Amino acid sequence: MPTRIHILPDDLANKIAAGEVVERPAAVVKELVENAVDAGADRIVIDVAAGGRETIRVSDNGCGMGRDDLLLALERHATSKIRTLSDLGAISTLGFRGEALPSIASVSRMALESRTGEEEAGTRVSVEGGRVKEVSAVGRDVGTTATVHGLFYNVPARRKFLKGIETEMRHIVACVSQIGLAYPALSITLSHNGRPVLRLGQADRKRRVEEVFGLDVGREAVEAEAEAEGMRVHGFLGRPTFVRRSGACQALLVNGRPIQSRTLAHAVYDGYGGLIARGDYPFYALYLEIPPGEVDVNVHPTKREVRFADERRVYQMISATVRRALREADVIPEVSPQAFEREAPAGPAVAPGSYETKADPVSTAQEMTRPYEGGRRRRSRSAALDLDLQMSLPLIGRKSSEPEDAPEGREAGEAGTETAAVWQLHETYILAEIKNGLILIDQHVAHERVIYEETLRGFRSQPTPGQQLLFPLTVSLSLTEMAFLREVFPLLEQLGFGIRDLGGNSVVVDAIPSGLRQWEDGKLLKEIVEDLQEAGRSRSGLEERVATSYACHTAIRAGERLSKREMMTLIDRLFETEDPFVCPHGRPIVIKMSLDEINRRFGR
Known part of the structure; x- marks a missing residue:
């Protein structure tokens, strides 16, 4: 009887195994840089083309390898890191399985060059799809250079699932940043398409x-x-006070290895206690040094997770360390006396989340639409709102007899002039009288909707000239944030920003959009980048995400006093938008109360 079970060919087995180790270009960079660290290098140069899809080159000044070792390194499970089973229980190197190089070689065209200090000439090995094509001598310095071309060229199913160039580059920057954090004495240079992206000196x-x-x-x-x-x-x-809206500025390192651990992350939050609000992400970079025998790093294919022999003890130590450090630094926030001297409130006059009305008689924007030009009716893009029930919102005009020096809170106007009946409520909402009742408009989200649609139109038109800054501003971000910012440079320039990339983690801003309300010396850029990080997995396109963030941070705030003319202008601009009833985040903008319901409440 013929057997149904058979041993897979080596090339197929290698491609399957490579799927665990080589997920994307960043994984290749990680494995090659970790090899350089284990080789004792103190200088690493990384060159990437097309986000790593086309070329990855990692050069180091480590101890190097001789000809025989270089060929052995391409064999599966060949390593210099461990020899016996007992070594597996006390690993002190980043690599140890002997899988990285053969896995990478099996799904790319790879060239390895290396030379030790005892040799006069180095060795070059060319590999294609896991098969050695050529071995030759080469003149070079002590150290190793690994060059990877055409990643996944022979596995089309894997290659087509790679993300865009900028996305893959962000992952590479994040990977190199983590290794740079773990080894500060290491000098690292990262370039993309010949342009320096990251320079970390010792x-x-x-x-x-x-x-x-x-x-x-x-x-x-x-x-x-x-x-x-x-x-x-x-x-x-x-x-x-220094919190973010994503965990991008957090790092845990165990014995020089960047890891991910929900348990240790929870220990850090436990140490903060009630000092940070729910949903906020504090910055932290914590280095844990523990005897190698008390931590198992062989529990994850990419070694991102570890297991501790006494996890409770590690948890308690980290939590106590965080709590003690914060207490000794006296970081308990204090209330500034100046906060009570402000004429206008600094924040919303209502509690967050109060957009929903619980009173039965008050309907939301689900009952409201407006007539559109040409008799056409556009449906809202929000599935939650049914705008089939059409009704216009004509603001009722009144004859004004107010003198020029009208009392505070009322807009002066010429006697006998018809003006709309609009008021500002708690410097947060606009109350307007309509034909059959009244409407309440949230001024912030209304302005947000206006700016959002204007920004999207701006992305698809000619670039808008910006306003030159008298003194250009240098803005510093984290390396991961810089990767996000570089991805949206063209969109920001379309709005009127003038940004020059200095390399590393700094840019110079010499122009901002004309009439920009909220700039605060570069804070707007940081807020946009944070929003992009938080919405990194959002299904919406990049233009929509940038427009949403830009609109949110530049719109009128709750707590800002508006004149009657400003309120009228905002209402007019709101109802010129395609979707005037829902903000880009999905919150309602307008709430209506009918006159019949008001009469019923008063028993009329």
């Missing part, structure tokens, strides 16, 4: 953290350190 931990995350440790973070029972925790914690 530094101490504090300086490296500041370079990678673009912050000032003394002003925005505090140092934490503790040691007990063979474990040591050292790192930096963001002050409670």
Whole structure:
């Protein structure tokens, strides 16, 4: 009887195994850089083309390999890191399985060059699809250079699932940043298409953290350190006022290995206690040093996760270290006396989330639409709103007899002139009288809808000239944030921003959109980047995400006093938009109360 089970050919087995190790270009960079670190390098140069889809080159000045070792390194499970089973229980290197090089070689065209200090000439090995094509001598410095061309060229099913160039490049920057954090004494240079993207010189931990995350440790973070029972925790914690809306500025490193751990992340949050609000993400970069025998790094294909022999003890130590560091730094926020001297409130006059009305008689924008030009009726893009029930919203005019010096809170007008009946409520809402009742408009989200649609139109038209800054501003971001910002450079320039990339984690802004309300010395750029990070997995397109963020941060705020003319202009512009009843985030803009319902409430 013929057998149904058979051994897979080596080339097929290698491609399957490569699927666990080589997920995307960033995984190739990670494996090659980790090999360089294990080889004792203190200088690594990374060159990438087309987001790593076409070329990845990693050069180091490590100990190098001789000809025989270079050929052996391409064999599966060949490694210099471990020899016996006991070595597996006390791993102190980043790599140890002997899978990376053969896995990468099996799905690319790869060239390896290396030379040791004892050799006069180096060796070059060319590999295609896992098969060695050529071995030759080469003149070069001590160290190793790995060049990968055409990643997944022979696995089309994998190649077509790669993301766009900018997205893949963001993953590479994040990967290199994490390794840079783990080894601050390591000099790393990363270039994309011949242009420097990241330069990390040799530094101490504090300086490296500041370079990678673009912050000032003394002003925005505090140092934490503790040691007990063979474990040591050292790192930096963001002050409670320095929070983000995503976890992009967080790093956990165990014995020099960047890891992901929900348990340890929870321990950090436990240490913060009630100092940060739910939904906020504090900055932290924590280095845990623990005896290698007490941590198992062989539990994940890409070694992103680890398992501790005594997880409870590690949790308690990190939580206590965070709590003690924050307490000693006296980061409990204080209320400024100036806050009580402001004439206008600094925030919304109503609690967040109060957009929903619980009173039965008050209907939402689901009952409202407006007539459109040519008799056509556009449906809202929001499936939650049924705009088939058409009704116009004519504002009722009144004869004004107010003198020029009208009392505060009322708009002066000429006697006998017809003006619309609109008022501002708590400097947050606009109350307007209509033919059969009244409407309430949230001024912030109304303006947000207007700016959102104007911004989208601006992306599809000629670039808008910006307003030149008298003094150009240098803005520093984290390296991951810079990757997001570079992706939206063309869109921001379309709006009128003038931005020059300095490489690394800094840009110079010399122009901003004309009439921009909210700039605050570069804070707007940082807020847009944070929103893009938070919505990284959103299904909406990049233009929509940028427009949503730009509109949210530049719109009129709750707490801003508006004149009657400003309120009327905002209402007119709102009802000229395609979807005047829902903001880009999906919140209602307009709430209506009918006159019949008001009469019923008063028993008329």
